[in-house]
Amino acid sequence: MVNNLFDNIEERQEIMNIALFLKDFCSEMQEYMAILKVLEGLKNQLVQNDFITETRRGVEQQLLLEFVKVFDKPNFNKEENCSVLLLHDRVEQIEKVPYKSEIMNRLQTLQKEFDELVSNGNWRNKKVAHHDLRTLNKWKMDVVDFQKVEALVFKLDNALNLILRYVCFIQYQDQDQANLMKKYKHSLSELCDILNVCKEQGALS
Secondary structure (H helix, E strand, O other), X not given: OOOOOXXXXXXXXXXXXXXXXXXXXXXXXXXXXXXXXXXXXXXXXXXXXXXXXXXXXHHHXXXXXXXXXXXXXXXXXXXXXXXXXXXXXXXXXXXOOXXXXXXXXXXXXXXHHHHHHHOOOOHHHHHHOOOOHHHXXXXXXXXXXXXXXXXXXXXXHHHHHHHXXXXXXXXXXXXXXXXXXXXXXXXXXXXXXXXXXXXXXXXXX
């Protein structure tokens, strides 16, 4: 039977809201990833710069915090979390969805890959979401595989596009990662020009 826009409309509206919030979170994470790539590409020129080092560390922390939240439990203290698992539960309840099996498999695979990724050092529970005292003594950011984090974010983004298209009948226009990097390279170049002017004027002394 062909899916109809007016079938399960309230359920589809809720799924759309969750999926769009998750898309927003993915967009935020892609912004952070673009910033980190730009800084990585300039690491030789920016070596031993305390301001850049702390900026990068802050962006990494914020990326990881957003990352773990989208893969959080669907409920906490009787309140719902906007997460992949909540979206999975909502899609599971709706009927007559094209590619439902593929959508469900994708969401389950994403959650499994996330669990495997954070199991290395249990950094989700021990450092990012909580300051576990024992972990603080031995924590190193390199325990996090940022390439896998990035890959998982893009996989989630693609799964959300599938849900929006076949459950909510929405075509979503994604931002281009190359354009994001260009934006932040330009922004960093502008910042350098501003700092040079400030230095010439003695504002940084």
